[in-house]
Amino acid sequence: MVEADLSALASEERQSPAPDVQAQLRQLEIQMEKAHRQFNEAPVPSFILDAEGRIAEVNGLGQALLGRVAEDLLERPLSQFMPVDAQGELRDLLRQAFTSALKERGLTQVQHAGGEVYDVLVDVVAYAAEGRPDWCHLVATDLTALGVLHPPQPPAAQGGRDQAPTTQALDQELEHVVSTLLRQLRRPTDRALNFLGLLRRQLGVMPEAVARPLQRAEEAVQDIIALSVSVSRYMDIRRLQPRLRQVDLNVVFRDVLKGLQPLAADRQVEIRCDVLPVLRADSQALHIILDEYLANALKYSAHREQAQVRVIVRETEAEYVIGVQDNGAGFDMRYREQLFQLFQRLHPSSRYVGSGIGLAGVRRLAERFGARAWGEGQVDQGATFWLAWPKAPPQPAED
Template identity: 35%
Template sequence: MVYGNDDPRNKAEDQLSQAHHARPAVPLSDVAPESLNAQLDWQQHELQLHQIELELQNQELRRTNSELEDARREYQALFDGAPVGYLVLDEAGFIQRANRTAGQQLGVAEGTLPGRRFSSFIPANEARSFALFLRRLVQTGQAAPLEVSLARTGDGNTDLVVQLQGEAMEHPSGTPIQCRVTLTDITAQRHAQAEVQRLNASLEARVAERTEQLSALNEELETVMYAVSHELLTPLRQARDFGHLLARPEEPEKPELHQHYLSNIEQAMGRMEDLLHGLLQYFRAGQQRLRLRQIDLNQVLTQVRKGLNVQSTADGISFVIDPLPVVYGDSLALQLIFSTLISNAIKFSRTVEATRIRVSCNETAETYVFSVEDNGVGFNMRQKDRLFGMFQRLHSTREFEGLGLGLALVKRFVQRHGGRVWAEGKPGQGATFWFSLPKTQPGRTP
């Protein structure tokens, strides 16, 4: 049966006629007063039509409710499963509704969020920014996005950063009463930005460090070139002058004098050779790779004393060596450091009757500080800046032999270990040389 419209009454009429196989009853207005049966038939017909019409309406209502329920479940699934958190806040910032993602972001079940103030999940130092964000949202219906940290589960751990975006839902009167706010997790992006900033800062620090190293190397190179030029000129000048004396044609034959000239030339060449060897040793000290490992300095001191061929009571030398720690360092470099300092202590104490040498160690929170103390000739503190320079000597070669290179090598090796070196002394009262070493291997944390 085709109807001109979907009127429930037409449907009811059709179903009723099919059920009783009869035509519709005559309306009461057309029935004679004496025809009571016709009236009752009409009322019964109307009642049946209303019943069928109500049933059809109920079926349509159930179908519509079922569709609405399906739509509601689909909406709820989309709402809860959204990749961002959704909150509905009132004007005071109390949560009216939240999806599952928001609960996960805040560290609580979404069902427990309604009625709680959202600002309770925001650290105190960021609460004012959120209050301004909410006020602007309520007053104007929109606000600029805001980044805040979340103190998850209220324990103060700000381990999540979110971006808030919102809009106000207006009452028919035009007054905003609720705010929809989305929470987008941007923690990974902020961590990535922080890592980039850290790497940039590290790179800048490394560039600054390399620049400083290059500057120091350039300064050192200038100092070395000046020292080498000055030191080499002296034996060259001596060799040249004595060579000129030998070459003078007017010089009578004097074998003894010629032998004297030749001896001085040979000494000058030997001095030059020693200087060149010392210079090569100095540069090799800066280029050779240090093999850092744990070194027992007590064993290093034992090897040094064997190499120097001195005993505690031999030759009037009294040694006092305190217990020394295990450090990170290069064994050969540490042997050279102690060997040079102890050799100098012995050399510059040989003018006293009883030589006393003490090796000791103190420590700070981050470094070990070692000292080698003697009771020798000492030095004037006004000359301390020359102590660790190349070919710098505070005493003449007639008094004490040497190239003036040992302390420069000590400084170079100590600096390569991440430490520093310094000294104190008084003329005739001895000297103390200190150097420090870090407690941890450079580039490692404790």
């Protein structure tokens, strides 16, 4: 534990003052750096929380577990990154830890940025400052990745003979394999990207013969990460259990914008939005579709001096038609259907990072609700991606 080590060091320093104060301070700095390095390189997701459950520190695996960088996590409650029905479990666990000042353990869930929910075993130890516990160290073990809570089930046997696996069983097994593979890929790729960034900073100004291969290595790792995120989202779409209810699209839009702030950072971006309707829909489905459309608009307008994005609303007797318009790279309308096919791309990955999965997932998801998704554009003149959502959608079909 970072702070525990530092407290012990500080106590030792007070008991045995050294004559050379500068040397003493330097030794303390070295120990602090070592403690922080041990925390950051811990082989499990680790968090430092204050008495209110807000994240004060998080290591690399903790960031990977939640699918967010530290800047998006610090000073925010850990419960914010959990399903609603799991937040109470965390509050109870923290209350017990701060009350007893003993190690507490419990089962709960966290939610990845892509929407995937993971079962986790949580260990919490609270520590005191000035006589009262006011911070704790939380370690999360991903049980979903280990297959502990939901291991794959063997095919059922009947009459003493193995029954042939059904299509549904094979489909579930495939989803389990893909999901496990994605989780296993996430951590080494994140570490590889961090290592390459550290190497770049340490090398400083480099000759072209060194800088170019390093840049290509970083781009290759980024492509793998982008592909993993896209496949993960596509699997989430396949597993989505839709629920029809009244959904205010304005609320969904604001929530999507918060998650897209990194794409607009350090850029001149203007986003305008018409007043959006209230739809009978599934909020998670609308979030996925709007997030994909807006993310694409920001990505493909990245080379404009000022990116201009507008969300348009049109209404017919039977549908609400929502369009996301940008002034980006656009595309040739002859190939518009390719945009909605798996792994099809119209722009080079060297210029625009992507996997060719997102729009395919959007169309598949829209069709489950009787909605339509399509795109219009011109090369170098921008594009508009449309969603026509029925006012009276049918009960969505299960995948």
